[in-house]
Amino acid sequence: MPEEMTASRTATEYQREWVKGLRAQITGGAQYAFANADTPHEIFHHMGLPVVTNQWWSAIISAKQLSEHYFDHMESLGFHGRLARYSSLPLIAELEGDRERQPWGGLPRPAVFCARQSADDHQKIFSLWAERTGAPLFLFSAPAVPDPAPDWWALARNDWEHLYGTDRLDLMVAEMRDLIALLEGLTGRRFDEESFRAYLDRVNAQEEIFAEASELLAAAPRSPIRINEQIPNVMIPQWHRGSDWALAHARAFRDEVAQRVRSGTAACENERIRMMWIGAGLWFDTSFYTAFEESHGAVFAWSMYLPFAADGYIRHDHGDPLRALAARVVSMNEQLHQPPWVNSWLVEQAKKHRIDVALMLIPRHDRFSGLGSLIAKEALEQAGVRVIEVWSDMVDRREWDRDAMYERVASELDRLPRRSD
Amino acid sequence: MTGQEAIEALEAAFAAKAAAGHDRPIVGVFGNGVPLSLISAAGCLPADVKSAPDNRIFHVEPAVSRFLEPFLDDHARVFLHRLFGGDFRGMAAIVFPRDDAAALAAYQYATELRRQGLAKSSMPRLVLWNLVHGKSDAIAAFNDRQAQRLGEELAAIGGTAPADGDALVRVMEAEHARTAALSRLETLVSGDPPLVSGGEAMRWRNAGRYLEAGRHAAMLDAACEEAASRQAGRSGRRIGLVGTALDDPRVYGAIESFGTIVCDLQPFGSVWPGPSSAAMPDEVVRAEAGDPLAARARPELAPLEALVARLVRSRCDVVVAQYDQNDDTFGWDLPGLRDRLSAHDIPLVDLGFRDPRPDDAWLHTAQSRLAAALEAEHA
Numbered sequence: 199m200p201e202e203m204t205a206s207r208t209a210t211e212y213q214r215e216w217v218k219g220l221r222a223q224i225t226g227g228a229q230y231a232f233a234n235a236d237t238p239h240e241i242f243h244h245m246g247l248p249v250v251t252n253q254w255w256s257a258i259i260s261a262k263q264l265s266e267h268y269f270d271h272m273e274s275l276g277f278h279g280r281l282a283r284y285s286s287l288p289l290i291a292e293l294e295g296d297r298e299r300q301p302w303g304g305l306p307r308p309a310v311f312c313a314r315q316s317a318d319d320h321q322k323i324f325s326l327w328a329e330r331t332g333a334p335l336f337l338f339s340a341p342a343v344p345d346p347a348p349d350w351w352a353l354a355r356n357d358w359e360h361l362y363g364t365d366r367l368d369l370m371v372a373e374m375r376d377l378i379a380l381l382e383g384l385t386g387r388r389f390d391e392e393s394f395r396a397y398l399d400r401v402n403a404q405e406e407i408f409a410e411a412s413e414l415l416a417a418a419p420r421s422p423i424r425i426n427e428q429i430p431n432v433m434i435p436q437w438h439r440g441s442d443w444a445l446a447h448a449r450a451f452r453d454e455v456a457q458r459v460r461s462g463t464a465a466c467e468n469e470r471i472r473m474m475w476i477g478a479g480l481w482f483d484t485s486f487y488t489a490f491e492e493s494h495g496a497v498f499a500w501s502m503y504l505p506f507a508a509d510g511y512i513r514h515d516h517g518d519p520l521r522a523l524a525a526r527v528v529s530m531n532e533q534l535h536q537p538p539w540v541n542s543w544l545v546e547q548a549k550k551h552r553i554d555v556a557l558m559l560i561p562r563h564d565r566f567s568g569l570g571s572l573i574a575k576e577a578l579e580q581a582g583v584r585v586i587e588v589w590s591d592m593v594d595r596r597e598w599d600r601d602a603m604y605e606r607v608a609s610e611l612d613r614l615p616r617r618s619d
Numbered sequence: 620m621t622g623q624e625a626i627e628a629l630e631a632a633f634a635a636k637a638a639a640g641h642d643r644p645i646v647g648v649f650g651n652g653v654p655l656s657l658i659s660a661a662g663c664l665p666a667d668v669k670s671a672p673d674n675r676i677f678h679v680e681p682a683v684s685r686f687l688e689p690f691l692d693d694h695a696r697v698f699l700h701r702l703f704g705g706d707f708r709g710m711a712a713i714v715f716p717r718d719d720a721a722a723l724a725a726y727q728y729a730t731e732l733r734r735q736g737l738a739k740s741s742m743p744r745l746v747l748w749n750l751v752h753g754k755s756d757a758i759a760a761f762n763d764r765q766a767q768r769l770g771e772e773l774a775a776i777g778g779t780a781p782a783d784g785d786a787l788v789r790v791m792e793a794e795h796a797r798t799a800a801l802s803r804l805e806t807l808v809s810g811d812p813p814l815v816s817g818g819e820a821m822r823w824r825n826a827g828r829y830l831e832a833g834r835h836a837a838m839l840d841a842a843c844e845e846a847a848s849r850q851a852g853r854s855g856r857r858i859g860l861v862g863t864a865l866d867d868p869r870v871y872g873a874i875e876s877f878g879t880i881v882c883d884l885q886p887f888g889s890v891w892p893g894p895s896s897a898a899m900p901d902e903v904v905r906a907e908a909g910d911p912l913a914a915r916a917r918p919e920l921a922p923l924e925a926l927v928a929r930l931v932r933s934r935c936d937v938v939v940a941q942y943d944q945n946d947d948t949f950g951w952d953l954p955g956l957r958d959r960l961s962a963h964d965i966p967l968v969d970l971g972f973r974d975p976r977p978d979d980a981w982l983h984t985a986q987s988r989l990a991a992a993l994e995a996e997h998a
Contacts, residue, residue, distance in 0.1 A: 280946065319948050342723055
């Protein structure tokens with residue numbers, strides 16, 4: 199088994215230090231924003247306002263094995279048991295009220311909440327939180343795309359005006375300007391459009407590097423890294439996108455991947471089966487990703503985070519950086535969960551990465567994340583990929599039976615025709 | 620038409636759930652949030668497709684079954700089976716309001732499965748109505764563009780478009796007549812004592828989803844005239860009803876064994892046909908966008924406060940909540956609703972999850988819960 203990547207160690211160390219600094223900042227009274235992942239973080243970063251991302255915080259709580267307690271408590275608060283977990287876990291922790299139990303002793307009141315109406319429940323969750331804390335909520339509208347082009351990734355970098363629609367982009371830009379005005383009032387700082395353009399150029403540059411890394415991985419005869427390393431090497435820089443550190447790290451990661459490909463390094467020496475993990479991470483049990491290497495030579499060669507850094511983020515600005523940012527955000531989440539986008543993209547990715555088997559995370563009680571799954575499953579199977587449904591939540595481990603899931607997956611892998619080496 | 624004939628006609632229209640008359644293009648509407656006047660003014664007849672007649676609720680179209688997750692909204696699922704089973708082949712178009720909880724998924728699945736070639740025969744034109752429920756100038760500009768787009772889509776199926784001013788004025792007169800008739804119905808169901816049951820009001824109101832506004836208004840007026848002459852009013856508790864879209868008369872019957880649903884605020888209740896029906900012609904879109912009771916109403920419309928205000932104004936003794944098996948939105952409002960109602964000494968009874976057509980066991984349990992809550996309140 200190859201050593202941990204240098205890039206992985208540096209990413210983890212950077213994040214650890216950054217988290218310490220962030221914690222000191224905000225528990226010391228500094229203003230910060232609490233925002234959903236599919237909102238324009240670039241605006242907050244450019245205004246010097248740190249962001250705690252809802253889904254990141256949710257994963258932190260889950261990784262500390264606290265989700266069971268909070269979801270049991272959720273129903274005692276009067277919320278029924280079929281509401282979304284991933285986006286609500288931080289709220290439930292807040293409502294439960296025992297700050298000593300929470301990571302960091304709980305989060306202080308943010309200066310602002312920010313969400314988008316991409317899912318029907320997001321405004322409900324964030325409204326409850328805003329009501330609880332008295333902090334203002336900035337909510338972006340999320341009208342849908344009437345005629346979505348299936349091959350969205352081929353259009354998104356340059357032809358985003360046509361892909362997403364002028365009226366939707368007009369609305370998004372207008373709301374971004376409202377957010378900027380709010381933040382200028384909160385922070386006392388002015389939003390500088392010229393330096394913002396340069397900042398977005400750096401974000402694009404970072405994502406172009408990730409695109410190169412993704413292509414390297416797709417073309418490698420054997421997967422040189424596991425998704426356990428792929429994910430933090432992408433997501434940590436993504437939370438700091440456009441910063442000097444993030445750009446430098448993206449280059450270091452790409453170069454290290456390239457070096458491993460050149461040297462023939464493989465995450466799993468006896469790689470026989472290439473798998474893709476579809477959906478958000480299984481945050482409470484990430485060791486599951488390596489569970490089939492020894493027994494079956496089955497390695498997870500793909501997770502969405504790296505390829506989406508390219509397809510989901512690169513937007514050439516055509517002289518209007520705020521509009522290009524709107525094009526990044528206006529359907530960010532929808533591209534990963536709604537037909538025809540999700541199914542078309544997954545097939546394209548599966549073919550590019552030579553995937554044999556897909557494990558598809560389907561959260562029963564997170565409808566926005568789960569809809570389109572069976573359409574995507576059918577599309578992948580038509581493309582020759584065997585699909586195994588994993589009916590589990592990303593952060594709620596109460597129904598997760600690892601042994602049973604292992605047996606299920608293993609028996610499917612046993613049935614695959616053996617690939618000749 | 621006598622009052623009794625009007626009542627029978629309304630009941631029949633509700634049960635049939637099919638557009639009457641084919642002298643113009645029929646445009647299906649999936650749920651709430653579309654100003655029906657825009658469709659009527661384009662020379663088309665709007666007709667609901669979200670609610671299904673009893674003999675089609677359980678229809679299964681095998682070709683689409685494997686694509687439908689178990690957590691897909693029940694209305695979306697039933698609709699998709701019917702759509703690909705050919706139920707709507709007589710329609711020229713179907714409009715899906717993005718802000719209706721089930722409509723977006725129904726639209727996306729319908730368009731994608733059609734793109735994949737699953738439609739056995741020609742399908743209606745599928746149109747997304749992208750109205751945002753909010754108050755900003757940017758939202759208003761966006762919504763105006765959507766109204767324009769809708770007009771273009773209706774023109775493409777043989778309607779007149781964009782809807783000319785005179786046509787809209789004429790249509791709004793009919794909508795205003797309907798609004799007045801519905802207001803009269805509301806007075807009868809919320810009166811002291813009520814002369815019309817909540818179940819009757821739901822059926823007579825929703826019959827209008829398949830009728831021209833003017834005709835619906837005339838039938839309602841006659842029905843209300845008949846009901847106003849009823850000798851005995853209804854007894855029992857004044858009940859409020861909230862939750863997800865419910866159109867099952869048996870559930871109404873079970874709840875109303877304890878009184879009358881005097882304030883019905885679920886999507887098939889008095890929230891339809893929406894504020895656009897009472898608006899001036901040039902304010903139709905803005906009125907619809909300002910509806911605080913829309914499923915995705917933005918926070919600045921104060922949706923929960925609007926809900927509670929209506930329940931309090933109706934002098935509800937108790938409020939009943941119910942929701943579909945896959946609810947992922949209303950459930951977030953429940954604790955806050957309970958607390959706000961409690962401040963007005965109005966208890967909330969949570970009947971929990973239900974199927975589109977709950978069985979006798981569910982109805983019995985619902986009645987037991989309501990009975991226990993009312994007894995506890997009385998004690």
